[in-house]
Amino acid sequence: AQSVTQLGSHVSVSEGALVLLRCNYSSSVPPYLFWYVQYPNQGLQLLLKYTTGATLVKGINGFEAEFKKSETSFHLTKPSAHMSDAAEYFCAVSAYGNNRLAFGKGNQVVVIP
């Protein structure tokens, strides 16, 4: 079975500072990895994904994540936080070719002006 660990439910970051959200996964088979974002009172939307190939993946709104197999990690970063980045971010994993996702608990990001 697949699982995801996201530490620190609430993350505060100053506007213009680095955003770093950590995600570690557990999977017995090659994983597909995802970051989803949820804005207030909305559904989740895909931010970026890793399936195979290049381990550094770029997503929308300037976010990127790097797949590190040796560390079983898929951390999300953005060089400079913007007020519009305030949202909840979820890391998720699925087994290779499997539609069933396991989500982490989420990180609520607060951007301080």
Add this chain to the structure above:
Amino acid sequence: DAGVIQSPRHEVTEMGQEVTLRCKPISGHNSLFWYRQTMMRGLELLIYFNNNVPIDDSGMPEDRFSAKMPNASFSTLKIQPSEPRDSAVYFCASSASGGTPGELFFGEGSRLTVL
């Protein structure tokens, strides 16, 4: 293009009443998922369908919950009788057969409050 459409967006009901949540997936998508989101438990997969057939309902909490997908463009999640602990946001999501497995498109959710 229309996304996943859920109704109602908000539902307030009293304990013991029947609740029906509805979902219209994106046209052409062949997989449909029902998730529940609460502060305590986060996002939980309740059930998912592939080509209108339930594939995995292991997340359905108990017999009070049931889900149907009578055709490719409509699904319901029913709770009967409802209890206060069922209060949550229920999300429907769909995915395309030719897309990346795990890449889901979510509706805006149905916020259920059971008094």
